Amino acid sequence: MRKPILTLLSLFLFWSTLGQKTIGSIERLNDEINSLIASDAVIEVLAEGFSWAEGPVWVPELNGLLFSDVPENKIYLWEKTKGLSVFLNPSGYTGYAPNNKKSGSNGLILDSKGNLLIAQHGDRRVAMIKKPLGKPSAFKTVIDRFQGKRFNSPNDLILSKRGDLYFTDPPYGLSGDEDPLKEIQNNGVYRMDTKGNITQIYSDLNRPNGLALSKDETVLYVANSHPKKNLWMAFSMEKGSIVSERIFFDATEKKGLGLADGLKVHSRGYVFATGPSGVFIFTSTGKHLGTIKTETATANCAFNSDESVLYMTSDNVLTRIQLK
16 A cells, blocks of 8 residues: 555655756765655755845744845745745844844744744844744843853754753854954853853854754754864763763765755754755764755755755755655
């Protein structure tokens, strides 16, 4: 009975994407990738014309995807039936903090109540838009300082099951490490617990970027987006603190547009990580199964609610691929 079902599914995917603009290809290095991506899966272009698309998150309340256009200071909403619309403008720079670059939002996530948490490059804080998101409210500051000093530009963020907030703070929203407005000299990885206590848990990456927790939350994955040290780290965690570290995968010698950037962990433990040429797919041990090759600089990715689709923000385009 399974073969006819798979055949019908393949036909449905074929006809549903007929006429849809597609890009790239799938690089399959190990047969294990076939349990995630069908042989006839394609990379569909859903919308284009952005300056730098980032931070996608699927929002069940809106039945759509929110994502940032960082230089344009906007958050967009993409819906299957309605297409693209502006959700927030401005999204990350409102004049809340001194900043000559005035970049918009970057990483976006939902908390357990459905509120939207936003890594704001320009305002140099993590902010919140409270639910209901159909009628966006004013920004509420979640955290904007460490030891009395303003953050550089919070970039990406995640929540643990218990509600601890982890985020990275590179200087991308400023004019680099030499910007006179930079108050924290290193570029750290932070954790804020549910009581509001903030800790810098790591400071030895020059460009910390995307991050994700393993499903059992014993490993924290963090990308470092630097041409000379282009890699993902894996940190063993106990009670929110790092106890050991290792290089998860080094992509420094990999060719292609883009650097190690955003990442998400699948419910089966696979790590989907944006890097040179597209989205790398790894086992939990760091074995590279293959790459969704968008053939452009891909910043981040996100699953929909049932993990049947992976959305990707790839430079000036929003793309997706069907998953098994």
